[in-house]
Amino acid sequence: MFGDRYINRTLRSKKLFEEAKNYLPGGVSYVIRFFEPYPFYVWKAEGQRVWDVDGNTYTDYWMGHGALLMGHRYPPVIEAIKDQLDLLPHAGFSHEWEIKLAKQVIEMVDSVELIRFTNSGTEAAMYSIRLARAYTGKKLIGKFEGGWHGGYDALHLAVSPPYELPGSLGITDGALKDTIILPYNDLDGVRKIIKGLELAAIIIEPVLGAGGFIPSDPEFLKGLRELCDEHDALLIFDEVITGFRLSSGGAQKIYRVKPDLTVFGKILGGGEFPAGGFGGRRDIMELLDQLKYRDPHKRAFQGGTFAANPITTRAGYTLLCELQRRPEIYGYINRLGDKARNELQQIFDEKRFDAHVTGIGSLFTTHFTPVKPRDSKTAQQKKNVSLARSYFRHLLDNGIIAMVQDM
Known part of the structure; x- marks a missing residue:
């Protein structure tokens, strides 16, 4: 369970969660967004950071369930969205952007x-x-x-x-x-x-x-x-x-x-x-x-x-064009992933923790297991749930949000 530190700085989120339970099963729209004793509620995001309704800032490693490759509110995508919003967000007819994205x-x-x-x-x-x-x-x-x-x-x-x-x-x-x-x-x-x-x-x-x-x-x-x-x-x-x-x-x-x-x-x-x-x-x-x-x-x-509405397909097309136009993006984010995996593993090894960092490219996560997992059986059946929850709580108390299993 979380201590007083989290509760004391998220009082408005606590109030919102109590209200949410009256209208949403379990107080959330997706079960993986819940953690004990209650989730914080966000109101703004930019780049790698999110702000909750109590004014706390977090470095976000969750990034919209992994959808936000370039961080929150990536300017080229946001500008395309704003432009399309004034033209045709949804109509139910064929349009050029679905062709562009498909191509x-x-x-x-x-x-x-x-x-x-x-x-x-x-x-x-x-x-x-x-x-x-x-x-x-x-x-x-x-x-x-x-x-x-x-x-x-x-x-x-x-x-x-x-x-x-x-x-x-x-x-x-x-x-x-x-x-x-x-x-x-x-x-x-x-x-x-x-x-x-x-x-x-x-x-x-x-x-x-x-x-x-x-x-x-x-x-x-x-x-x-x-x-x-x-x-x-x-x-x-x-x-x-x-x-x-x-x-x-x-x-x-x-x-x-x-x-x-x-x-x-x-x-x-x-x-x-x-x-x-x-x-x-x-x-x-x-x-x-x-x-x-x-x-x-x-x-x-x-x-x-x-399906394939104009505003979604234009946003997708804009981002994919950026990724194709700027191939150096992949080298950069993959190096960040390597750095996170290597340095986290080094810390765990030095402290003799039963913890193993897995992933590839810009993806990484930590497993509190006796051996490095090659399959989900090892990851899910041999994990130290208590340690995983303590890890999540420690990160959150230090302004880092990284969703982990059994948090």
């Missing part, structure tokens, strides 16, 4: 030949699974222990221990019966499990996100590509977190493994608006094409009221 993604990500936009990573993952089943004519989907693909029922399994249980109440056995749980970073284990199965696809985060920023072994991803080819199954990369963050072409560019479909989110909307997308091989994506398949019963469906 930009395709130019930056080699595996993407066609793309469709959604309002979230969850939607994009859901539609990619539907499309994989439509294309292959098969039902089974492989997903990994610790993998997070949003709240879609068929993938909301094996997110945290015990892995055999769904991640939420209300998910039926029918929704999960075609989902196969696979071990992360264990190619032999995957091979044994899928032997003889008719898989439609395997979906994977190249770097586990909620599972603890644990990178895939390069040979593991290459092996998955080969296994999918052998089984006539599609390989889907969920790059909601890694897309446009690890490189201009995402994790797949770094690992040199080309998936059949890629799921996007977060940064795709410029970091400021809800956004998602899924894209890949032309022959697969064409199953969404109403010009080629006039009968709706013979094509896959995707759509949404706010």
Whole structure:
């Protein structure tokens, strides 16, 4: 529990949380934003800092769930948003910015030949699974222990221990019966499990996100590509977190493994608006094409009221153009990530702490485990929860917000 220090300097946040509990279940709109005894409430942000309603300033390592690659209120994106707000924020018609963003993604990500936009990573993952089943004519989907693909029922399994249980109440056995749980970073284990199965696809985060920023072994991803080819199954990369963050072409560019479909989110909307997308091989994506398949019963469906709205796509296009125009950005943020991982690990080692820093590029997190985790089982089942909470509290008391598991 937090002591008097946090409570004494966040009295207005405490009052707001008490009010919020009357109107929002648990007082929050997303459970991961809650921590004991209550979250602080923000009202302003700029660059790497946020300010709460009590006047406290924090250095922000959470950055809008990882969507704000360039920090809060990145000027080129904000200016584009302001301009578009005066013109056409939303209309429900086709417009030029959706074409510009689609073209930009395709130019930056080699595996993407066609793309469709959604309002979230969850939607994009859901539609990619539907499309994989439509294309292959098969039902089974492989997903990994610790993998997070949003709240879609068929993938909301094996997110945290015990892995055999769904991640939420209300998910039926029918929704999960075609989902196969696979071990992360264990190619032999995957091979044994899928032997003889008719898989439609395997979906994977190249770097586990909620599972603890644990990178895939390069040979593991290459092996998955080969296994999918052998089984006539599609390989889907969920790059909601890694897309446009690890490189201009995402994790797949770094690992040199080309998936059949890629799921996007977060940064795709410029970091400021809800956004998602899924894209890949032309022959697969064409199953969404109403010009080629006039009968709706013979094509896959995707759509949404706010999908590819002008203000979101313009924000996303502006940011992606900046990232392409200024490749030095990746060198800079990746060096910052290296510095954080190396120096934190050095401190833990010098103090003989059972703590291990994982990540890649600009992603990093700390695990209070006896060994450095290569998979979510180690990260989630062998962690020292008490130490993790103390670490979070210490950072927060020193004006640093870095969301950690079990905080």
